[in-house]
Amino acid sequence: MIKQRLGIIFGPLICALVLLAGLFLGPWKINSHNPATLAHASTAMTDAVFQGDTIKNEAIASGQYVPFFGSSELNRISSFHPSVLAQKYNRGYTPFLLGAAGTQSLTQYSIIRSMAKELTGKKAVFIVSPQWFVPKGIKESYFNHHYSEQQVYDWLIAMTHVSDTDVYYANRLLSFSKVAEDNLTASALKEVRVGHLPTAWQVTQMKLQLLLLTREDDLFSGIGLQHNLQGKIDQAATLLPDKDDRDQLYALANEQGQQETNNNTFGIKNSFYNAHLKNKIGKMAGSQAEWEYRYGPEYSDFQLVLNAFAENKVDVLFIIPPINQKWMDYTGLPQSVLSGFAQKIRHQLESQGFTSIDDLSDQGNVDYFMEDTIHLGWQGWLTADAQIKTFLEAPRQAPSYKINNQFLSKEWQEQDPLE
Template sequence: MKEKRGLWWIFGPVIIAFIMVIFLFLAPFSLHYSSNQKLKDASVSFSKDVFKGQTVKMAAFNNKTTHYVPFFGSSELLRMDALHPAILAAKYHRSYQPFLLGMAGTQSLTHYLSMQGIQPALHKKQAVFVISQQWFTKQGMQKWAFDSFYSPLQTVQWLQQAKSDNATDQYVAQRLLSQDQIKSSYTLEPMVRKIKENKPLTKTDMTLLNVQKRMLLSEDGLFSNLPVGHNWHKKVLTGTKRLPEQEQHSVLEQYAIQAGEKATKNSRFGIRSGFYQHRVAPDLDKLRQSQTKFDYRESIEYADFQTVLQEFAKNQTDVMFVIQPVNKKWSNYTGLDTKMYQQSVDKVKHQLVSQGFTNIADLSKDGAKPYFMEDTIHIGWRGWLAADQKINPFLTKGYQKPNYRLNNDYLTKKWQNLNPTEKNLLAFQ
């Protein structure tokens, strides 16, 4: 008896702790509370945990005090000078506040997966999607980027809704099966493979997904209580103090010119001085004519981008797309083919407009304007202001029911590899 009692004192606490952890992660109740300030911080945090999770994002999109709108993009969203959409919205008390979803490496496929857990925020709602032509390299998304932003929760949520006979789901399954995180998962890999092979998931599969989702949501709820940074105070509130009190375009334009001139005075390329000194100047000679072979016209990314359009269409999301330019002085120095670049833009626009996505702010030809770009490929000062001239009226007007006409041919290799001459684009069906 004493031996049994001794074993209990050794192993009992471990067993109880294990049971409590299981209960905690399977608990059906919410483990999270977000204050309004926490949501403000999260909206400009660029936190991977926020991007990969669901709890904080949905708390923001369900918030009754502030109307948060998802802004999807990549590294340009981090360029938060005072003319950034998040700062302009806060300064002038607009009817919306951007919730920034993106950083370096977030491209179409990661955005598609991130949308799986926030569909109520997309269904008959508005969104802004910023496109970078640099995404459209031959190989598409880099492996490190998928690894960095992969979320098992988002994959589980996608599987719960995936249809084995749906062309988009079959394409996504094929893309996922090439990723190490899926190949190494003994639970998810067989289910993803079923979708790819047009085999429906079983009741057992769905039960396993439900259990896994509950655990992952509980985990997300616990970790969402961790600090998400202080960009709201450091960047947004600081930026609002620099802006003129009255929202007048001519005054803001003048401010953008002055701010850009001051920030780029040490660079002949119109690049922010700090970025130029640390990231460009040390390798300046090596970078001359270094982009002559860059080509964005043929890429798997065009099919990945189609999955995003399919998700927006499924949710009847009213979307504004922003297409960025490149710094013209810099592209001249590096030898980037301007004709190639514009053809890649034409290809993106054809994919959008032909399917009914007509809200497009095409800034691709504005890269030569002074202080339009902050560095080599990211808009700043006047660029953000130009984008805002399209975004603000779009969001202020409110939701307009779209009329999308989806074409699954944009998922094919034929489209991925199409040379986007005017003739080829007109002929593509």
């Protein structure tokens, strides 16, 4: 009788544990990553895709997708977004969108490292947003939201020697509470930041953790991919002319921009203005006079990205977007801040051999170039597309990079662009 009662009580629990163990330790996958799954993932912009390896790596390995690294501008869909133009005009590439609000250089470095094998020798597009480069660097909430334990464990386990890049990255990771409060990760990072490899015991523990995280990625990263931008892309594509004609497209961009920004004097999309600015517009006058984009840790975080691209011989087009000039004038953001940021970024890129740069930072006064205060709009995406199309359709040139780790230093972070 007692055994029966124990069986009734504990039997279901034991069965559940056995099933769970089989699920995580068995050889099967819930998601067979067929072309439809990869297509959904290319515009899903979910953390499950960013933080894991399975889907995004398979997509890039297929050769059918080009990674577009950036942040929140990637989900601003209009008829002139790169995904819309590539689909409408059957270009020989499909963007795989890797970015969302808060995916700045540290997150992008982690993503790039995690797909190094698949990305090696290929092309990529990287959008460098001025608003990342605030004096204190990425917000802790942004970092925490996109942080991938799986990718950090993979990096630490694979390490065979400690480079300057590793030391800098370890220090940066330890500056965030989500990492510092994880005893295993923090202890391994503390070894790296003093030039030591993680201990054998730390590696053993991380391998066990990584096994579970990788299995979770295999099983569940495809969930929710149906909630993507494809519907908006399809709709936006119907508004484009059948022929990829620049003159027609520029005229249409003006027409759409004018229609969608007619309730304010800033050239800002009506819906954005109503939702985010209308009720506080008076308070915004002169509010950005003390803002700064010329100094801070983001410049060295960005160097991590360059180091990863160089290590894997990735040919990259960098796009530097502007800020809405009318909004800058109203809020008092000094022109010297934006031009100084662009000058500093261009020096960091060009001096190390990254010469494919589309610097649009002086185009913020062009009508309908921006959708809102900081994101590319109708004319902006169309202007960027001219460079994107040329870059991606041209034969790949083997890059020749000369990495300078002085850009990881505090001195560079605080360097005056004028000097």
